[in-house]
Amino acid sequence: MDLTKPIQTVFLLLSFTGFVYPFLHPVVFVPGDGGNQLEAKLNKTDVVHYICQKTTTDYFNIWLNLELLVPLVIDCWIDNIKLTYDNATRTTRNQPGVDVRIPGFGGTESVEWIDPSHASTGSYFNNIADILVSLGYTRNVSIKGAPYDFRKGPNENQDYFIRLKKLIEDTYEENNQTSVMLIVHSMGGPMSLYFLNQQPQSWKDKYVKRLVALSGAWGGSIKALKVYAMGDDLGSYVLRPSVMRAEQISQPSTAYLLPSPLFWKPDEVLIQTQKKNFTLNNLHEFFDGISFSDGWEMKKDLAPFQASFKPPGVEVHCLYGNGVPTVERLYYKPGTWLDGTPTLINGDGDGTVNLRSLEGCQHWRSLQKQKVFLMPLPKIDHLTILRSNLTLQYIAELVKSDEPNFKEYITEGPHKRSWMDKFRFLKKESAQSKAPHWPDLLYVNDV
Numbered sequence: 325m326d327l328t329k330p331i332q333t334v335f336l337l338l339s340f341t342g343f344v345y346p347f348l349h350p351v352v353f354v355p356g357d358g359g360n361q362l363e364a365k366l367n368k369t370d371v372v373h374y375i376c377q378k379t380t381t382d383y384f385n386i387w388l389n390l391e392l393l394v395p396l397v398i399d400c401w402i403d404n405i406k407l408t409y410d411n412a413t414r415t416t417r418n419q420p421g422v423d424v425r426i427p428g429f430g431g432t433e434s435v436e437w438i439d440p441s442h443a444s445t446g447s448y449f450n451n452i453a454d455i456l457v458s459l460g461y462t463r464n465v466s467i468k469g470a471p472y473d474f475r476k477g478p479n480e481n482q483d484y485f486i487r488l489k490k491l492i493e494d495t496y497e498e499n500n501q502t503s504v505m506l507i508v509h510s511m512g513g514p515m516s517l518y519f520l521n522q523q524p525q526s527w528k529d530k531y532v533k534r535l536v537a538l539s540g541a542w543g544g545s546i547k548a549l550k551v552y553a554m555g556d557d558l559g560s561y562v563l564r565p566s567v568m569r570a571e572q573i574s575q576p577s578t579a580y581l582l583p584s585p586l587f588w589k590p591d592e593v594l595i596q597t598q599k600k601n602f603t604l605n606n607l608h609e610f611f612d613g614i615s616f617s618d619g620w621e622m623k624k625d626l627a628p629f630q631a632s633f634k635p636p637g638v639e640v641h642c643l644y645g646n647g648v649p650t651v652e653r654l655y656y657k658p659g660t661w662l663d664g665t666p667t668l669i670n671g672d673g674d675g676t677v678n679l680r681s682l683e684g685c686q687h688w689r690s691l692q693k694q695k696v697f698l699m700p701l702p703k704i705d706h707l708t709i710l711r712s713n714l715t716l717q718y719i720a721e722l723v724k725s726d727e728p729n730f731k732e733y734i735t736e737g738p739h740k741r742s743w744m745d746k747f748r749f750l751k752k753e754s755a756q757s758k759a760p761h762w763p764d765l766l767y768v769n770d771v
């Protein structure tokens with residue numbers, strides 16, 4: 325019996341009759357590095373330039389506020405947002421007279437928009453929230469945001485994980501005791517993994533439906549080394565990498581995102597110079613070379629967090645771009661040293677994170693009984709994945725697959741269909757609607 329017809333009928337019925345899905349699993353967003361708003365309040369005695377403000381009466385948006393990222397003003401900005409590391413307490417602190425807070429925990433606003441003015445360049449989880457709302461979700465009720473101080477790593481975000489746990493439990497209760505779907509991006513991947521690894525399996529079984537990870541930076545990225553070497557313009561044309569560097573290297577999260585020893589061999593050449601090559605084996609010499617020993621200290625603090633890569637113990641969907649040139653080695657021309665400008669040698673990845681790191685979830689396939697799905701999205705870069713139709717479609721289909729009316733045809737009954745079949749069906753759907761080619765779905769632990 326060909327089941328395509330009835331499935332299609334149900335699909336069309338559900339899609340076009342304004343049907344509201346009663347069995348929605350509420351969503352909690354966990355952003356990546358730089359993926360939520362930050363606010364600051366100033367009461368400083370010293371500033372780096374006479375044009376810099378010393379005091380403000382209230383908190384203002386400080387993260388990627390384009391007005392603050394112009395020449396001169398950017399120096400004030402860096403002096404307000406950068407952290408100072410204390411190698412005795414192994415913690416960071418804000419500059420004297422600067423108070424930074426994370427607005428909107430629990431709401432969606434501060435993770436949908438990095439820029440509160442809603443400039444399109446500052447949209448983050450907004451497109452995904454929109455698609456969820458179109459499926460019957462409600463912002464702040466069945467979609468929540470879990471922003472955090474992304475400048476810091478998991479070691480300095482321990483209270484965040486406590487709040488995240490409470491948010492997931494509250495969201496479960498608020499939504500008729502329905503388990504939560506975590507949708508995470510980039511560094512939100514390893515942050516969520518760490519969080520899930522801390523929870524008992526019974527808690528996860530009860531509260532977490534699945535983890536949907538977009539561009540998960542599971543094993544870090546060579547790009548973090550590039551940031552230490554020369555800074556990064558965050559994909560913007562207006563920012564000068566060298567100017568951004570001072571702020572970026574002050575963040576322990578940059579050290580957290582260094583290439584992980586679980587993903588890179590100890591003797592793989594990451595940075596090449598005529599005099600000496602740098603690998604994970606002698607990475608501390610690189611930090612000596614750039615005269616930034618704090619960077620190495622932060623790296624040591626975060627190494628245990630990188631080294632733990634236990635499976636999350638929940639159903640996982642990893643969506644990630646590939647086929648986008650992504651730095652995999654820094655090459656300094658003969659006669660130059662680390663104070664020069666390296667040539668970036670590219671490999672495969674999503675433009676920010678190397679492919680081997682993005683594919684990290686495949687290691688859990690044989691290690692957990694919950695299913696692990698990998699979905700490579702050709703030519704979709706690290707941030708575009710947040711607004712790609714392929715991502716939106718995938719999430720929409722996941723939501724729909726939770727509908728008993730719809731799922732029955734696929735996973736129950738005498739003609740039990742696998743997930744693979746379902747997505748073959750989706751492939752047809754997307755071909756009909758002239759959407760971009762639906763890439764092959766790799767799947768595991770199934771049937």
Ligand SMILES: *[C@@H]1O[C@H](CO)[C@@H](O)[C@H](O)[C@H]1NC(C)=O
Pocket residue numbers: 367369
């Ligand atoms: C600002 O800082 C000074 C000390 O530097 C302090 O005396 C003053 O009370 C602070 N003002 C506010 C509004 O916190």
Ligand SMILES: *[C@@H]1O[C@H](CO)[C@@H](O)[C@H](O)[C@H]1NC(C)=O
Pocket residue numbers: 411412617618621
């Ligand atoms: C810790 O910081 C102090 C002051 O900056 C410095 O003198 C010392 O060498 C640092 N220690 C390490 C282990 O980096």
Ligand SMILES: *[C@@H]1O[C@H](CO)[C@@H](O)[C@H](O)[C@H]1NC(C)=O
Pocket residue numbers: 428431432433463464
């Ligand atoms: C969600 O809550 C935040 C603050 O709690 C509020 O500013 C925002 O308008 C709310 N959004 C919606 C759609 O209700």
Ligand SMILES: *[C@@H]1O[C@H](CO)[C@@H](O)[C@H](O)[C@H]1NC(C)=O
Pocket residue numbers: 346500
């Ligand atoms: C809550 O869930 C139960 C079964 O899990 C269902 O019967 C009931 O209709 C749901 N209530 C609402 C308000 O969705």
Ligand SMILES: *[C@@H]1O[C@H](CO)[C@@H](O)[C@H](O)[C@H]1NC(C)=O
Pocket residue numbers: 593596597598599600601
């Ligand atoms: C650095 O690595 C390259 C490529 O692996 C190799 O050809 C070169 O000889 C190495 N240089 C040094 C100084 O070890």
Ligand SMILES: *[C@@H]1O[C@H](CO)[C@@H](O)[C@H](O)[C@H]1NC(C)=O
Pocket residue numbers: 713759760
């Ligand atoms: C994505 O979907 C929207 C709405 O269906 C459509 O307008 C847009 O053209 C699509 N984009 C691509 C690249 O297919």
